[in-house]
Amino acid sequence: MSTPQIVTRFAPSPTGYLHIGGGRTALFNWLYARGRGGKFLLRIEDTDRERSTPEATAAILRGLTWLGLDWDGEVVSQFERKDRHAEVAHQMLARGTAYKCFASKEDIDAFRTAEEAAGRYPLFLSPWRDADPATYPDLPYVIRMKAPRLGETVIEDKVQGKVTFQNDQLDDMIVLRSDLTPTYMLAVVVDDHDMGVTHVIRGDDHLANAARQTMVYQAMGWDVPVWAHIPLIHGPDGKKLSKRHGALGVEEYQAMGYPAAGMRNYLTRLGWAKGDAEIFTSHEAQSMFDLDGIGRAPARLDFKKMENTCGHHMAMAQDAALLHELQAYLAVTGKPVLTQAQRDLLMRGMYCLKDRAKTFPELLDKAAFALASRPIQPEAAAAAFLDDVSRGILQSLTLQLQNVTWNKDNLEAILTKAATTADIGFGKLASPLRAALAGRTATPSVYDIMLVLGRDETLARLGDTCR
RNA sequence: GGUCCGUUCGUCUAUCGGUUAGGACACCUGGUUUUCAACCAGGUAAGAGGGGUUCGACUCCCCUACGGACUGCCA
Numbered sequence: 001m002s003t004p005q006i007v008t009r010f011a012p013s014p015t016g017y018l019h020i021g022g023g024r025t026a027l028f029n030w031l032y033a034r035g036r037g038g039k040f041l042l043r044i045e046d047t048d049r050e051r052s053t054p055e056a057t058a059a060i061l062r063g064l065t066w067l068g069l070d071w072d073g074e075v076v077s078q079f080e081r082k083d084r085h086a087e088v089a090h091q092m093l094a095r096g097t098a099y100k101c102f103a104s105k106e107d108i109d110a111f112r113t114a115e116e117a118a119g120r121y122p123l124f125l126s127p128w129r130d131a132d133p134a135t136y137p138d139l140p141y142v143i144r145m146k147a148p149r150l151g152e153t154v155i156e157d158k159v160q161g162k163v164t165f166q167n168d169q170l171d172d173m174i175v176l177r178s179d180l181t182p183t184y185m186l187a188v189v190v191d192d193h194d195m196g197v198t199h200v201i202r203g204d205d206h207l208a209n210a211a212r213q214t215m216v217y218q219a220m221g222w223d224v225p226v227w228a229h230i231p232l233i234h235g236p237d238g239k240k241l242s243k244r245h246g247a248l249g250v251e252e253y254q255a256m257g258y259p260a261a262g263m264r265n266y267l268t269r270l271g272w273a274k275g276d277a278e279i280f281t282s283h284e285a286q287s288m289f290d291l292d293g294i295g296r297a298p299a300r301l302d303f304k305k306m307e308n309t310c311g312h313h314m315a316m317a318q319d320a321a322l323l324h325e326l327q328a329y330l331a332v333t334g335k336p337v338l339t340q341a342q343r344d345l346l347m348r349g350m351y352c353l354k355d356r357a358k359t360f361p362e363l364l365d366k367a368a369f370a371l372a373s374r375p376i377q378p379e380a381a382a383a384a385f386l387d388d389v390s391r392g393i394l395q396s397l398t399l400q401l402q403n404v405t406w407n408k409d410n411l412e413a414i415l416t417k418a419a420t421t422a423d424i425g426f427g428k429l430a431s432p433l434r435a436a437l438a439g440r441t442a443t444p445s446v447y448d449i450m451l452v453l454g455r456d457e458t459l460a461r462l463g464d465t466c467r
Numbered sequence: 468g469g470u471c472c473g474u475u476c477g478u479c480u481a482u483c484g485g486u487u488a489g490g491a492c493a494c495c496u497g498g499u500u501u502u503c504a505a506c507c508a509g510g511u512a513a514g515a516g517g518g519g520u521u522c523g524a525c526u527c528c529c530c531u532a533c534g535g536a537c538u539g540c541c542a
Contacts, residue, residue, distance in 0.1 A: 013542050048541055078542095105540065112539095121469055122538085142540055160472065169470055169538085177540040184542045208471065208537045231473075231535085238534070266479095269491090273480050276490045295473095295480075298535070302478045305492040315505090356504045366504085415501090430501030442503035 006038025018063030085182030262310030
């Protein structure tokens with residue numbers, strides 16, 4: 001007996017950017033499928049023609065791509081499958097698991113308002129459920145599912161456990177609208193079934209929907225997928241994530257300069273855990289990820305931890321990959337592109353820059369000493385180290401650096417000797433040197449500065465200072 | 468209102484009836500250091516409240532409080 005292939009999917013509505021919570025949902029689906037040799041599919045739920053836009057679809061694809069979540073096959077447009085949905089609706093009709101309902105929207109609204117006013121649960125029960133087709137009027141109609149009135153529908157959820165819904169709480173939902181377009185409730189089920197989706201991992205705002213969708217599966221005699229309804233992400237204050245919490249869209253995190261690998265790691269750990277694992281590669285995440293590890297309570301976004309995680313990934317990354325992602329960051333934020341010389345400088349200095357930065361803006365800031373052009377304009381705090389005595393010491397140091405072979409050991413020997421000769425502590429030498437070479441007080445070590453800058457630039461900057 | 472879900476350090480979480488309740492981030496103290504970051508050592512800090520069940524409950528059950536989702540010819 002072979003294990004059927006795992007198929008997961010991410011199915012966003014194209015009504016805006018890719019929400020950070022949606023990004024995590026996609027990530028969970030991706031991890032689960034990728035870690036098990038399965039497929040991860042992407043479907044755009046664009047049946048709401050009023051709110052769906054191609055721009056939003058493009059933004060979602062960009063967000064997923066940035067996060068590094070690749071999907072299998074073509075992106076499926078739900079809207080384009082509307083004929084298939086209608087076909088299934090009519091099959092339900094033929095099977096007797098659905099019926100035509102001629103009640104007008106106005107009648108239903110009036111009914112609901114009245115029921116609510118009377119303090120009752122406004123469950124609309126269509127009078128057409130068991131009507132004789134011979135009595136059907138010549139009016140527009142919708143197709144409603146003939147949902148079971150008695151008993152209960154049980155969801156076996158991998159995250160929420162067994163959740164039971166009383167069938168008398170659920171109405172006969174509309175599956176095909178009067179304009180013959182499908183509703184979400186029908187479309188998801190048909191699409192998930194046709195696409196062979198085996199595991200539905202989505203936000204727990206869909207938990208109740210799972211009950212109704214189960215009825216559609218049953219009405220069609222199809223296998224119900226494995227459910228996993230994950231809690232939504234909340235803001236730092238524990239409230240539902242909203243604009244006042246700051247960034248909502250995945251692309252905003254890219255624009256803030258967070259590395260994608262770090263975001264994947266952070267988002268994976270947000271609401272999921274495997275023992276004490278904290279920092280891991282995506283490959284490791286794929287093999288560790290499971291549905292059991294998903295928590296049941298909503299998790300809050302913690303920017304500090306996110307930055308810390310990103311910092312680890314910055315340090316772990318390959319130099320060339322970091323430079324590449326840095327350039328992508330510059331591009332999306334509309335910042336000037338790097339020159340070849342700057343790229344060379346960054347590649348040369350990456351080894352001492354990447355473990356000091358958590359984000360790309362920080363990386364750029366740490367690299368400022370290398371990217372700066374002569375003459376260096378020292379910040380006030382740095383300039384304070386450049387008094388006449390210091391300049392004198394730097395001047396004699398300059399002479400000793402003229403002909404030395406440019407490597408760390410030699411530089412170390414010379415600087416140590418210079419400090420001894422001048423009878424000062426190393427700090428008294430390093431601070432002015434740092435000020436002269438970088439114009440700042442916080443930089444990589446003076447050796448690293450000199451190594452990254454190279455002899456010519458180092459001597460030139462010293463010359464500028466001592467002139 | 469009804470239905471459903473949730474609640475362990477400030478935050479993310481481990482624990483799956485018996486632990487000095489562990490780890491990570493953040494924070495504090497000390498160390499290291501040419502600055503910053505990093506790093507090392509240590510510290511503060513938690514089972515929402517109340518009832519049960521049990522020899523024993525963070526873990527199982529009930530109630531309360533608080534938070535959330537759903538309750539559309541939206542998805």
